[in-house]
Amino acid sequence: MEQVRTMAQFSQAGQSPEILFWVGCSGSFDPRAQQITRAFAGILTHVGISFAILGPEESCTGDPARRAGNEFLFQMMARGNIETLNRYGIQKIVTTCPHCFNILKNEYPELGGHYEVVHHAEFLQDLILQGKIRMKEDGSYKGKRITYHDSCYLGRANGIYEAPRAVLEALDSELVEMRRCRSRGLCCGAGGGQMFKEEEKGTKRVNQERAADILESGAAVVASACPFCMTMLSDGMGSADPEKKVKLLDIAELVLQSMA
Amino acid sequence: MIQQILFILVTALAVTLFVRKVRFIRRNILLGSRDSGRDHPGLRWKNTLLLALGQKKMFRNPLVAVLHLFIYAGFLIINLEILEIILDGLTGSHRMFAPLLGRLYPVLIGCFEVLAVLVLVACVVFLIRRNLLRIRRFRSGDLQGWPRSDANYILITEIALMCFFLTLNTTDHALQLQGVAHYRQTGAFWVSGLLSRWVAHWPSTRLIVWERSAWWLHILGIFAFLNYLPFSKHLHILLAFPNAYYGRLVPPGQMDNMPEVAQEVSLIFQQQGQEPQASTSPQPKFGARDIGDLSWKNLLDAYSCTECGRCSAACPATQTGKQLSPRKIMMDTRDRMEAVGRNLDRGKNAGADGKFLLGDYISEEELRACTTCNACVQECPVSISPLDIILQLRRYLVMEESRAPQEWQMMFNNIENNQAPWKFPASGRADWAKS
Numbered sequence: 001m002e003q004v005r006t007m008a009q010f011s012q013a014g015q016s017p018e019i020l021f022w023v024g025c026s027g028s029f030d031p032r033a034q035q036i037t038r039a040f041a042g043i044l045t046h047v048g049i050s051f052a053i054l055g056p057e058e059s060c061t062g063d064p065a066r067r068a069g070n071e072f073l074f075q076m077m078a079r080g081n082i083e084t085l086n087r088y089g090i091q092k093i094v095t096t097c098p099h100c101f102n103i104l105k106n107e108y109p110e111l112g113g114h115y116e117v118v119h120h121a122e123f124l125q126d127l128i129l130q131g132k133i134r135m136k137e138d139g140s141y142k143g144k145r146i147t148y149h150d151s152c153y154l155g156r157a158n159g160i161y162e163a164p165r166a167v168l169e170a171l172d173s174e175l176v177e178m179r180r181c182r183s184r185g186l187c188c189g190a191g192g193g194q195m196f197k198e199e200e201k202g203t204k205r206v207n208q209e210r211a212a213d214i215l216e217s218g219a220a221v222v223a224s225a226c227p228f229c230m231t232m233l234s235d236g237m238g239s240a241d242p243e244k245k246v247k248l249l250d251i252a253e254l255v256l257q258s259m260a
Numbered sequence: 261m262i263q264q265i266l267f268i269l270v271t272a273l274a275v276t277l278f279v280r281k282v283r284f285i286r287r288n289i290l291l292g293s294r295d296s297g298r299d300h301p302g303l304r305w306k307n308t309l310l311l312a313l314g315q316k317k318m319f320r321n322p323l324v325a326v327l328h329l330f331i332y333a334g335f336l337i338i339n340l341e342i343l344e345i346i347l348d349g350l351t352g353s354h355r356m357f358a359p360l361l362g363r364l365y366p367v368l369i370g371c372f373e374v375l376a377v378l379v380l381v382a383c384v385v386f387l388i389r390r391n392l393l394r395i396r397r398f399r400s401g402d403l404q405g406w407p408r409s410d411a412n413y414i415l416i417t418e419i420a421l422m423c424f425f426l427t428l429n430t431t432d433h434a435l436q437l438q439g440v441a442h443y444r445q446t447g448a449f450w451v452s453g454l455l456s457r458w459v460a461h462w463p464s465t466r467l468i469v470w471e472r473s474a475w476w477l478h479i480l481g482i483f484a485f486l487n488y489l490p491f492s493k494h495l496h497i498l499l500a501f502p503n504a505y506y507g508r509l510v511p512p513g514q515m516d517n518m519p520e521v522a523q524e525v526s527l528i529f530q531q532q533g534q535e536p537q538a539s540t541s542p543q544p545k546f547g548a549r550d551i552g553d554l555s556w557k558n559l560l561d562a563y564s565c566t567e568c569g570r571c572s573a574a575c576p577a578t579q580t581g582k583q584l585s586p587r588k589i590m591m592d593t594r595d596r597m598e599a600v601g602r603n604l605d606r607g608k609n610a611g612a613d614g615k616f617l618l619g620d621y622i623s624e625e626e627l628r629a630c631t632t633c634n635a636c637v638q639e640c641p642v643s644i645s646p647l648d649i650i651l652q653l654r655r656y657l658v659m660e661e662s663r664a665p666q667e668w669q670m671m672f673n674n675i676e677n678n679q680a681p682w683k684f685p686a687s688g689r690a691d692w693a694k695s
Contacts (some may be wrong), residue, residue: 003694024687025680034692039692053688059679067651068668069547069658071518073675075525080679085637106514111522152633157513184320184636187576192632197667203581213396232686 004041006055007088011260017052019044022104025060026099032234033227037178040120040252046259047132051094061103069109069194075111078103079138082113082141092116094123096101096252098226099155099191119154121155121164121225124255128170137257146173146254147219149183149233151226152248165250166186173221179215186210190231195228207236215240218244221247267349267479276517279284286553289559291610296506298559299556304505307643312504317641327382331418331434334379335497338372338425345479357430358446368451373429376422377451381423383415384601388416389414397569400578400586407493407567411502414494423480428474430455432465440464474653500642505563507643508556512634515651520544551617554652560592561644562667571636571646584629586636593620593649618653627653 008018013218016219044051062077084103087134093115096103100235127133154160170174171248180186187205189199199205210233214222220238226231233248298304309318315332316324335455344357358365390398392410401506403411429452435443437460459467489495535568548554571586572578578585603612615621627650636646657663671681679686 004690021506023692025682028679028689028692029682032424037692053693056686058565059686060675060681062675064268064671064681065675068513068664069654069656069672070672071521071546071655072525074674075521076528077675079525079529079677102511102513106511107517110517114414133645151632152635153513156634156638158511182572184635186579187631187633187635189576189631192630193319193671194667196671197628197665200582200625200666201578202577202629206576206580206631207575207597209580217552217672231553 003045005052005094006057007052007090008055008057010052013090016089017050019049019051019083019092019094020088021051021053021057022093022095022097022100023053024095024100024169025225026231027057029095030044030227030231036096036230036250036252037228039250039256042057042256043127043133043252044126044257046256047127053083059084061100062206063099063103064193064196066103066107068189068196070134077229078108078111082108082111085115088210092118094118094120095145096120096227096250098151098157099228100154101184103232119158119160119163119225120252121154121160121167124251125163125166128167133255134260135170135172135258141171141173141221141258143180144173144221145176145217145219146223147176147178147214147217147223148181149188149214149222149229150182151224151229152191153186154225155185156183162223164223164251167255168223171254176217176219178217180213186213188226188229188236190228190232195231205236208240209231210235211240214246219246221249221254223249223251225251261352264350266353270350270483271346271478272484276606277487281487285490285495285563287604288597289556289563291552291597291600292554292556292559293552293593294558296555297509300509303509303534307507307509308480308501308505309641310504311641312501315641317607317639320639326384330375330378330382332384332538334375334422337375341369341425342418342482343446344481345475347368349479354442355446358444365448365449367618369429369446373426373449373451376484380419383419386411387412387415391637397573397587400569400585402572402585402591403567403569407591410492410494410537411567413488413526414492417481417485417488417681421478421485424474424478424481426455427674428451431459432472432633434459435464435467435471438464438467440468453497465548466534484685487669492566493565496642497671499560501544502561504643506560508645508648509599512637516648518546518655521546523634547657548649548652549618549656549660550611551593551600552610553656554593554617554649558584558593558645558649558652559597561646562597564642565590565644567591568640568641570639570641571644574635574639576631576635582626583623584626586650589622589626589646592646593617596621618656624657624663627657630654 007020011038021044023037027037029090059081060077061081062074066074093104095104098119101119104115148168149165150161165175187206188210214237222233224233229248230248237246237248315325315329318328344355348354348356349357361368392460414529429449431454432443433448436445437456545553567587569587575584575586599613600610603610630650632647634647674681675685678684
């Protein structure tokens, strides 16, 4: 993917991209999440949308620090990011991480960062609606039982339940719901800084509880729209489904594989 | 005449006691030093109508919602009858609204009676649900002792009140049939009119004893219940309304900003390259340790909580056996407020007992287990946010006491030094594009 350009490169060339793709820390460094990042960048390239990343100029939004209680560190990160974004005159941000999405959209404005922030679920839905993304006639997910795991920061936190489902329906798949879905969806266990520490003592892990829901749904594929959920569900399914009968994929990966 | 004097004394006592307790609660709620939103009154009234009056969230479980609606409608509507009872009690008249309302009167009382039967049925079903069915949220440890009894007392009292109401109408109708003086002819009511045949042959003296006893027990029960409310989880019938009005209007994912920290960070950014100046203003306190550090909305939340446990039933931590239970967070906050209130009533400082909400009531382990998933906030039928309290207590732990698990300390260090929660250099941020 040599064509991915940073905001600094756009700026030097005196150009500006249509959107800024906010990759996020998971998407930048976690090997599994990097695949999601590449899939989404691949879609953007395929569709012909000019996009930039911040690259080395992107910093953690401060989400895990803020939710763990470290407001000071959060404010430092937010301040730095807002300076960078405002320096480049960024208008529209698309991100594949619901945690980055929530904080950029809801929490940066009060600190001086005003942007149009879109999560890739909504962005992909729009591209499909506009006819810019067309699916193959015989896509590999046609008729497959797919279930969608709601990310808390997309669903309950921001009321986005339908966009990711609309994307999955565009694959001509058979969408099945888990027992706990939409506003009743069960957390994967990663939010609020949990991603970065061991769980407290209990009877089981949250991702094991969720893995049971997935198996119960009888789906062949679980779609997620969050890199943290991806990590937690991979771990949870690791023990619940050791033969890996159920595939775990991000909606961007599903779309890229099915695009005409 | 003796009955009238007695009635006036009892009413005055009930109202005085209630007003005193309401003042105590109001004072406690206003101990919350942080302010909460009052903007967009139009939207707030809409929420009050939908969530409190309309019980929108209860209908996430339709069967329970309908049973709850019976009790709620019964409470609101049958209480119209209380007005007549009180006026009768004060003036010594009997069913003074009957001549005013004419033929509408038996229809109205008939409706009340049907509701009373529905309330009875609902209360019995709820007693069975709470005590016989194995429903997890009614069986968990945080309800041990008083909270479990409290719930049962409320249901039993409601059953008793409805029985008194039906008894007084039944005997009243039998007395009307016997043409006893003072018992105004109103015609049969829908339910008691059917029951009265069983007592119609009783001597009128016996009927009068039963009628008067039921009448007195009914109104005394209501006065007692009124004064029980402020000590009980049942206070939600009043506070659900202001709590819905003052509920959060921003997206649930949005955490409240801390302007005092933003200001400090601004100073640091301005001073980059300069010598740091000593701050002249006193150091503000970050986060919450005790109830006074919370907002008055957090404290109103705690008094509005009816301990139904929908929050804990949906909480990923509670469901997987962690110590955290969002319901317990609310119950602890209320218990702490009551304790602080008692300290103040004894003329001492709020924290005279040397205790704090954080540590003495809510443990660090509980706070750590929260995934901020908003399931508790989503489920609460009366617009409570346990999450908001959890996050403020977390802020105190980290910013005032520097207490965080080692993994979080590492995450903080990584963010500070590498701009990512993991130990990867910022220069590698675009490496994903290389392969």
